[in-house]
Amino acid sequence: MSELRRTVIPIGPYHPLQEEPEYFKLYVEGERVVDIDIEVGYLHRGVERLSEDKHYDQIAHLVERICGICSTSHPFAYINAVEDAAGFTSKLPGRVKLIRTIIAEMERVHSHFLWLGLAGHFLGYNTVWMWAWKYREPLLDMFELISGNRQHYSMFKVGGVRRDINKEDIPQLLKVLDEIQRANDMFKGAVMDDPVIQARTKKVCILTKENAEAYCVVGPTARASGVDIDVRRDDPYAAYDMLDWKVITQKEGDVFAKLVVRVLEVYESISIIKQALHKLDDFNDGIDMQVKEIPPGDGIGRHEAPRGEVIHFVRSDGTNRPVRHKIRAPSYVNIASNKIAVVGNTVSDAALALAAVDPCYCCTDRSIVIDVNTNKTIMTGKDLVRLSQEKTLELRKKLG
Amino acid sequence: MVEAFLSQDIEDQITNTLGTKVVEFIEKNPRRFYLTVKPVDLPECVKILVKELWLRMSTATAVDTRECIEILYHFSHDKSGKMFTLKVKLEDKSKPEIRSIATIFKGAEWIEREIAELFGVNFIGHPDMKRLLLSSDWPEGKYPLRRDSK
Amino acid sequence: MKITTKALTKSIWVYHCATSPCNNCDIEILDALTPRHDLERFGIQLVGSPRHADALLVTGVPTRKTAPRLKLVYEQTAKPCFVIAIGSCACGGNMFRHAYNFVKTVDEIIPVDAYVPGCPPKPEAMIMGVVKLLAKLKNGK
Numbered sequence: 001m002s003e004l005r006r007t008v009i010p011i012g013p014y015h016p017l018q019e020e021p022e023y024f025k026l027y028v029e030g031e032r033v034v035d036i037d038i039e040v041g042y043l044h045r046g047v048e049r050l051s052e053d054k055h056y057d058q059i060a061h062l063v064e065r066i067c068g069i070c071s072t073s074h075p076f077a078y079i080n081a082v083e084d085a086a087g088f089t090s091k092l093p094g095r096v097k098l099i100r101t102i103i104a105e106m107e108r109v110h111s112h113f114l115w116l117g118l119a120g121h122f123l124g125y126n127t128v129w130m131w132a133w134k135y136r137e138p139l140l141d142m143f144e145l146i147s148g149n150r151q152h153y154s155m156f157k158v159g160g161v162r163r164d165i166n167k168e169d170i171p172q173l174l175k176v177l178d179e180i181q182r183a184n185d186m187f188k189g190a191v192m193d194d195p196v197i198q199a200r201t202k203k204v205c206i207l208t209k210e211n212a213e214a215y216c217v218v219g220p221t222a223r224a225s226g227v228d229i230d231v232r233r234d235d236p237y238a239a240y241d242m243l244d245w246k247v248i249t250q251k252e253g254d255v256f257a258k259l260v261v262r263v264l265e266v267y268e269s270i271s272i273i274k275q276a277l278h279k280l281d282d283f284n285d286g287i288d289m290q291v292k293e294i295p296p297g298d299g300i301g302r303h304e305a306p307r308g309e310v311i312h313f314v315r316s317d318g319t320n321r322p323v324r325h326k327i328r329a330p331s332y333v334n335i336a337s338n339k340i341a342v343v344g345n346t347v348s349d350a351a352l353a354l355a356a357v358d359p360c361y362c363c364t365d366r367s368i369v370i371d372v373n374t375n376k377t378i379m380t381g382k383d384l385v386r387l388s389q390e391k392t393l394e395l396r397k398k399l400g
Numbered sequence: 401m402v403e404a405f406l407s408q409d410i411e412d413q414i415t416n417t418l419g420t421k422v423v424e425f426i427e428k429n430p431r432r433f434y435l436t437v438k439p440v441d442l443p444e445c446v447k448i449l450v451k452e453l454w455l456r457m458s459t460a461t462a463v464d465t466r467e468c469i470e471i472l473y474h475f476s477h478d479k480s481g482k483m484f485t486l487k488v489k490l491e492d493k494s495k496p497e498i499r500s501i502a503t504i505f506k507g508a509e510w511i512e513r514e515i516a517e518l519f520g521v522n523f524i525g526h527p528d529m530k531r532l533l534l535s536s537d538w539p540e541g542k543y544p545l546r547r548d549s550k
Numbered sequence: 551m552k553i554t555t556k557a558l559t560k561s562i563w564v565y566h567c568a569t570s571p572c573n574n575c576d577i578e579i580l581d582a583l584t585p586r587h588d589l590e591r592f593g594i595q596l597v598g599s600p601r602h603a604d605a606l607l608v609t610g611v612p613t614r615k616t617a618p619r620l621k622l623v624y625e626q627t628a629k630p631c632f633v634i635a636i637g638s639c640a641c642g643g644n645m646f647r648h649a650y651n652f653v654k655t656v657d658e659i660i661p662v663d664a665y666v667p668g669c670p671p672k673p674e675a676m677i678m679g680v681v682k683l684l685a686k687l688k689n690g691k
Contacts, residue, residue, distance in 0.1 A: 041533040041615060043570045046649035049545055053648070062645055068574025068670065084432065114577070133581065151574045151670055216456050216507030228478075229456070235431060235481030300432055300474060300483050302458075311474065313461045328459035328511075336510055534651075535614040544650045 031346045051325035072107045073305030075156040081312040085299025094283035098276045099161045101239040105269040110139045111306035112262045124389030135183040138176045159289030201256035205353035207341045215337040219308020220261040221357045225253035231304040243275045255356045348391040351384040436487045439498045446501045462515045464547045469496045497522035518545040561593030565603030571610030574670040575637035582673040600626040611639045611646045617653040624660040632663040641665045
């Protein structure tokens with residue numbers, strides 16, 4: 001059924017611009033990718049420059065809109081940076097730490113489910129896509145319950161959070177978490193044990209540990225290659241050192257390893273949220289430190305976003321605006337590693353590899369494929385996805 | 401002796417290995433350290449941090465201050481969670497330049513391209529210097545994050 | 551009302567054009583296709599090429615790299631083609647209006663027929679925007 005609708009099924013919230021420089025230029029010889037050119041900058045809106053004109057409260061609102069999927073990660077790292085510059089990280093109320101942790105982990109679950117849907121789509125399993133996104137909805141409802149908005153929750157402020165989590169809402173939250181855990185069990189069974197998916201993703205587009213370290217990759221992309229880093233454990237902030245959880249790593253560095261890391265991380269996140277919700281009763285020390293000024297100084301703030309380490313640097317001169325605000329999102333380092341991971345693989349695996357590092361959307365579809373022998377563009381991003389889906393179909397027929 | 405060295409805290413290992421190259425050492429708090437080095441010593445210091453002490457570069461920040469262009473290279477020591485920032489000051493604002501560290505490890509390529517186009521810093525020896533974020537029709541010589549830019 | 555416009559009010563094929571969004575509006579557009587809202591039962595479908603589109607959903611803020619492409623995409627559509635600006639960024643630039651990479655607002659590049667503000671607008675708001683546009687068309691422009 002999906003073949004009939006292939007041409008009108010949405011590829012995603014990105015548009016296949018047929019002409020002009022694209023994000024990923026894949027050079028192929030026959031079936032193999034021999035080189036890849038990466039061009040970024042389509043989403044460059046000059047946020048760092050805008051930051052210098054805004055005061056600290058407004059910037060939290062601004063940086064949320066850097067990326068919609070990890071919309072809480074940027075404010076989290078930014079707030080960590082400001083609090084590091086000002087020197088009151090250790091004085092934060094416990095309730096603030098717990099609420100921040102809960103919001104961040106809920107975002108991780110929603111982001112991983114979103115990615116799972118995308119990966120399913122690229123593999124040709126559109127049902128996985130619909131399911132994954134269907135189970136995101138109760139989570140988004142919970143965000144709306146807590147913060148008033150499904151996306152861009154605006155929960156963070158310097159020295160606190162903007163809204164509290166009401167005691168009456170906690171049972172409903174726990175119920176939704178159970179529902180999501182059951183959904184994740186379903187994905188784990190359906191996706192990870194499927195022989196076709198294993199055949200499509202194992203040993204495909206491997207990023208070795210050495211290359212992962214050379215490119216300084218972060219997040220699940222790094223952990224899938226055996227690089228054991230996680231900011232939540234290494235440089236603890238908020239409530240992560242008050243709760244019991246573990247870091248998930250795999251060794252192989254292929255697309256399957258990245259899938260496994262994300263699916264298992266969802267379980268850890270659900271566990272963290274449940275622990276934090278139960279601990280909320282023990283902390284009634286307020287949700288706002290009422291910070292009136294930021295003393296001069298430099299601050300570095302980090303957060304483990306769903307895609308990896310987000311780092312913000314803030315320099316304050318004592319006024320109500322920062323002198324300098326530097327932002328580095330995790331996809332910045334992860335996308336660059338595609339240069340190594342995609343080369344040498346077939347074109348039909350390319351779409352998977354580009355999606356496996358979980359870049360921000362607008363990246364993956366802006367791709368074209370160039371034949372090195374004729375120097376002509378032979379395919380666009382849509383074709384890449386189609387090729388990937390066709391390969392899955394063939395494998396399914398073969399494996400019966 | 402190696403064991404004695406390795407059992408030291410990472411900040412002591414770093415100051416002992418970098419020695420006199422560190423012009424100023426600030427411990428802002430137990431997890432944030434700022435080391436000022438001379439621009440000419442930067443590649444050697446980075447090589448030591450990355451290749452011998454296994455730190456990971458998170459990113460680099462350039463700041464246009466009144467006196468100079470400062471570049472801060474942020475390194476993370478993941479085992480302890482501490483961050484070490486190498487600070488260099490490029491005094492000549494009309495022609496800021498420094499040796500590229502992208503030849504030491506690939507992860508530095510993109511951030512140097514970004515700083516070059518937003519601040520006008522020349523990274524000598526960069527393997528693939530070209531625009532990263534700004535469009536190809538953005539005027540040459542106009543650096544959006546410099547203070548004197550409109 | 552012209553015959554072509556009248557024919558359009560039955561089933562709209564939309565093409566999604568992102569200039570430089572944070573992707574939240576784009577996710578909400580896709581969300582409108584998922585089982586909970588299921589736009590397809592109204593006959594609204596997302597297509598992969600501007601040449602098949604009856605309506606253009608524009609998100610994001612036009613930057614130097616993407617503004618010319620937006621114009622190109624609009625010129626490729628078969629007229630009449632209605633443009634709906636989704637999200638505060640497409641409506642007026644939102645907080646990126648004073649950025650050095652900002653060029654013009656969407657309605658200064660191509661004519662816009664409907665604005666759906668919000669950051670991001672909920673899928674219900676988007677459906678309402680489309681429905682209001684269809685009603686306006688039915689009653690004659």
